[in-house]
Amino acid sequence: MKKYYPVMLNIEGRKCTVVGGGAVALRKIKNLLNYGAQVKVVSPKILTEIENMAGEGRITLKKRPYQDGDLDENFLVYVATDDYAVNQRCYIEAQRVGAILNVVDIPKFCDFLVPAIHREGNLTVAISTDGKSPMLAKKIKEQLKQHYGPEYGDILSILGEIRKKALLEIQEIDKRKALFFHLVYGITFEGDKIEYEKEMWNSYNFFKEKCITKNK
Structure with missing residues (x-):
């Protein structure tokens, strides 16, 4: 096989x-x-x-x-x-x-x-059954659509912008990793985009300031 x-x-x-x-x-x-x-x-x-x-x-x-x-x-x-x-x-x-x-x-x-593809902006989720059941792959794709809607395209765009800045402005790898972990696991991506985008950038600024303060 x-x-x-x-x-x-x-x-x-x-x-x-x-x-x-x-x-x-x-x-x-x-x-x-x-x-x-x-x-x-x-x-x-x-x-x-x-x-x-x-x-x-x-x-x-x-x-x-x-x-x-x-x-x-x-x-x-x-x-x-x-x-x-x-x-x-x-x-x-x-x-x-x-x-x-x-x-x-x-x-x-x-x-x-x-594979069956679910795409929202830069988020791509691919489901494969190795050719055994394309219909099952399609069903799983439809289920994923319910959990990962258009907001995830927006979220990923913001995460990409923050990551780009963090790589330049936060030198310590552990601090960047902690920031990325908090952004993905510590923020609830529900409701108004303006609110969670604001929270994401506030988190970024908080982590950046911690690094600046520590290095002074």
């Missing part, structure tokens, strides 16, 4: 190909575009929305059957067809050119799986 290493990939500007032109392929295309990939689509039959994307210059479209060489110089490839022979040929070529591959619903041809 394959074991999949969980990792976040930067695909901005990377060449990615989607083989297939149906609804599943469309979802893959949109996700790749959302993360800044250069997307090529290969399929003889294409949804109108995909054709429109090509007309707008958002993707490169090869409206024909897959052929050997289509995956050259690609970083990542999705295959979303119901033609097993095509799927297998894509797998063989991806192995040859070193592209990482996902063939929809055929785990043995997959170098990677796509």
Whole structure:
């Protein structure tokens, strides 16, 4: 049984190909575009929305059957067809050119799986069942949405700003760690954003002043 290493990939500007032109392929295309990939689509039959994307210059479209060489110089490839022979040929070529591959619903041809994703701002929670039950992953994602709503995008943005300043202004590692612990575990992120943002910055200033006083 394959074991999949969980990792976040930067695909901005990377060449990615989607083989297939149906609804599943469309979802893959949109996700790749959302993360800044250069997307090529290969399929003889294409949804109108995909054709429109090509007309707008958002993707490169090869409206024909897959052929050997289509995956050259690609970083990542999705295959979303119901033609097993095509799927297998894509797998063989991806192995040859070193592209990482996902063939929809055929785990043995997959170098990677796509987890269910819950995203709020810079917070990304990924749920994977190693391909055993995508439906269960989806259920868990829906449950997480109830606990980690839009406010967590705001919270993470504030934490990022504070961390950046703390790395410059609080030299002692233990003090920074205590600050970060307090910000995450000691503050209740409920109610008005203005209130918890104020409390977070007050905490930062308190820890910073303690360090300044100690070092005088």
